[in-house]
Amino acid sequence: MTSTSLSAISSPATSSSASPHPAPANGGVRYDWSLDDIETLLALPFNDLLFRAQQVHREHFDPNAVQISTLLSIKTGACPEDCKYCPQSGHYNTGLGKEKLLEIEKVVNQARAARDAGASRFCMGAAWRSPRQKDLDVVLEMVRQVKALGLETCMTLGMLDGDQATQLADAGLDYYNHNLDTSPEYYGEIITTRTYGERLETLDNVRQAGMSICSGGIVGMGESSRDRASLLQQLANLDPHPESVPINMLVKVAGTPLEDVDDLDPLDFIRTIAVARILMPKSHVRLSAGREQMSESTQALAFLAGANSIFHGETLLTTANPQLERDRALFDKLGLHPEQREVCHSDSEQQQHLEAAIQRQATESLYYDASA
Numbered sequence: 299m300t301s302t303s304l305s306a307i308s309s310p311a312t313s314s315s316a317s318p319h320p321a322p323a324n325g326g327v328r329y330d331w332s333l334d335d336i337e338t339l340l341a342l343p344f345n346d347l348l349f350r351a352q353q354v355h356r357e358h359f360d361p362n363a364v365q366i367s368t369l370l371s372i373k374t375g376a377c378p379e380d381c382k383y384c385p386q387s388g389h390y391n392t393g394l395g396k397e398k399l400l401e402i403e404k405v406v407n408q409a410r411a412a413r414d415a416g417a418s419r420f421c422m423g424a425a426w427r428s429p430r431q432k433d434l435d436v437v438l439e440m441v442r443q444v445k446a447l448g449l450e451t452c453m454t455l456g457m458l459d460g461d462q463a464t465q466l467a468d469a470g471l472d473y474y475n476h477n478l479d480t481s482p483e484y485y486g487e488i489i490t491t492r493t494y495g496e497r498l499e500t501l502d503n504v505r506q507a508g509m510s511i512c513s514g515g516i517v518g519m520g521e522s523s524r525d526r527a528s529l530l531q532q533l534a535n536l537d538p539h540p541e542s543v544p545i546n547m548l549v550k551v552a553g554t555p556l557e558d559v560d561d562l563d564p565l566d567f568i569r570t571i572a573v574a575r576i577l578m579p580k581s582h583v584r585l586s587a588g589r590e591q592m593s594e595s596t597q598a599l600a601f602l603a604g605a606n607s608i609f610h611g612e613t614l615l616t617t618a619n620p621q622l623e624r625d626r627a628l629f630d631k632l633g634l635h636p637e638q639r640e641v642c643h644s645d646s647e648q649q650q651h652l653e654a655a656i657q658r659q660a661t662e663s664l665y666y667d668a669s670a
């Protein structure tokens with residue numbers, strides 16, 4: 299840790315007597331965070347932590363803009379991996395239907411609907427350990443066609459080798475999602491069918507191919523505060539940082555080994571978001587799975603802590619996600635607006651798109667039901 303960074307982190311013992319106007323947060327980007335640095339941040343008095351996070355946030359982003367992504371499961375269930383939180387794992391009986399890879403046309407229709415509803419990024423997820431080439435060929439075409447709609451594209455397909463990553467990059471894929479899930483120390487409690495090192499290798503292959511990285515984790519899986527610090531350390535010491543950092547709150551699904559794990563205090567979730575914002579000041583920090591279970595107040599605190607990306611209006615893989623209208627109402631209450639994508643012309647136009655989609659949603663099913 300540098301002396302600058304030490305002075306930038308006030309300890310819990312001293313912060314209560316610190317100036318109410320502490321020195322501006324360090325707006326620089328670092329890749330050398332120690333576990334102690336991060337634990338100190340996590341343990342700050344709540345108000346001090348949120349103040350710091352909001353300072354950092356305002357140095358790099360419009361504080362009232364939230365990037366909106368929509369996620370479509372393009373292949374659901376029967377995954378050979380044993381992630382203990384996941385209803386898509388073939389190791390657990392969660393009653394989830396198994397789906398084949400969706401047809402390209404259906405995916406493109408969903409992407410168009412998402413774009414018209416104000417989404418700037420369309421994320422497609424497949425429950426694979428790693429894509430086979432014949433599946434990858436179909437996926438590459440999905441990327442090309444969704445990209446042609448003017449959307450940013452993101453995929454999560456499991457592990458990628460260098461050649462697979464290059465093929466996706468050449469097709470125009472903008473982001474690849476591959477979460478680290480938890481700390482290296484706690485990882486063995488959650489997944490045994492792939493290693494932490496393999497996850498890091500996939501992220502490296504994605505980066506080498508020139509794509510942006512979306513990588514985060516899940517909290518509330520019974521891990522300790524030190525595990526959350528260690529997960530954040532792994533993410534924050536990637537150079538460059540992941541452009542998107544989803545922080546998920548575990549959604550407990552009956553039939554998975556984590557169905558009865560103790561709840562995480564929502565304030566500890568907010569602390570995790572705030573520290574992610576401070577450590578990775580230029581990354582989009584995403585409120586992801588678990589939002590359905592959160593109160594509006596918790597979500598508002600998450601935005602205050604520096605979250606500036608959400609999924610909305612779709613089924614977040616297999617867990618329920620708040621619907622478009624509720625999101626719109628929350629945005630209105632908080633004075634938030636969607637972060638504009640480059641091809642979007644104005645707030646009012648995006649608002650019109652949103653209004654039209656809400657109207658349509660009232661009369662028809664906007665999204666493909668992958669379980670039908």
Ligand code: SF4
Nearest residue numbers: 377379381384387425
């Ligand atoms: S999280 Fe992904 S890799 Fe793990 S079981 Fe679920 S679908 Fe498979």
